[in-house]
């Protein structure tokens with residue numbers, strides 16, 4: 174065993190293959206590759222969190238969420254490196270990227286699915302990559318982290334509607350006022366439900382961190398390509414900005430309006 178063989182460094186460090194002759198393409202490639210590595214670890218941890226929630230191991234699940242939150246911070250911080258890429262630099266190799274786009278990040282889509290933002294329509298993006306498509310199809314049909322959390326609440330005696338517990342999990346979760354009422358009990362008597370109270374706040378942190386990543390993506394994209402359309406066929410900044418309206422755990426936010434009323 175050696176450092177290089179253990180870490181497969183020859184493989185890892187031969188995977189940076191610029192398609193242009195431009196100096197700054199190396200930054201672009203490494204920014205994406207490191208993001209994908211962290212996404213890989215995030216997925217690994219999310220899978221474990223899901224299993225722990227299903228097994229009623231709330232503390233172990235929250236240990237996993239704590240690690241995920243640090244990964245998210247690292248991913249979000251990383252945007253400042255890419256922000257050193259100026260529009261004048263990017264335009265020199267953007268054309269060489271063809272129709273490639275972050276749309277095609279199957280690990281990113283898997284993370285969105287695991288958190289509950291399901292969208293079966295996204296699978297066709299990966300028709301040309303059968304293993305990626307198959308991985309996403311499996312996650313699409315599984316309960317999300319939030320489905321498992323709501324099921325755990327129900328097992329703890331909270332009034333989570335039965336139809337929600339038997340919902341079609343291939344669809345995105347839809348806001349349900351009864352869940353707000355269930356969570357309200359936790360927030361109004363935290364001392365009686367401390368672990369659930371803590372877990373709700375951890376999930377809000379997770380969503381908050383995710384939004385910060387999305388925001389830094391839009392902000393970085395805006396400074397690099399302005400209002401140009403995206404290589405993936407979207408409007409660009411406008412499309413990415415709309416994604417900021419998405420929410421994984423709507424009831425955990427809605428409950429805040431109700432506290433004290």
Ligand code: HEM
Pocket residue numbers: 204205208209255258263273274275276277278281390394397398402403404405406407408409410412413416
């Ligand atoms: C110069 C740098 C970048 C630019 C100009 C850019 C631009 C865009 C645009 C315009 C889109 C919308 C899809 C399209 O029409 O192409 C998009 C999507 C996306 N980008 Fe980037 N991006 C950049 C860097 C990154 C990096 C470093 C990552 C990290 C993995 C990333 C991940 C994604 C993901 C996951 C999506 C899909 C988002 C969704 O479907 O909600 N992008 N990007």
Ligand SMILES: N[C@@H](CC(=O)c1ccccc1NC=O)C(=O)O
Pocket residue numbers: 205267270273274275276398402403404405
């Ligand atoms: N959508 C970007 C291109 C882009 O960012 C990209 C291209 C190839 C591989 C990954 C990419 N990153 C994220 O969208 C653009 O419109 O310039």
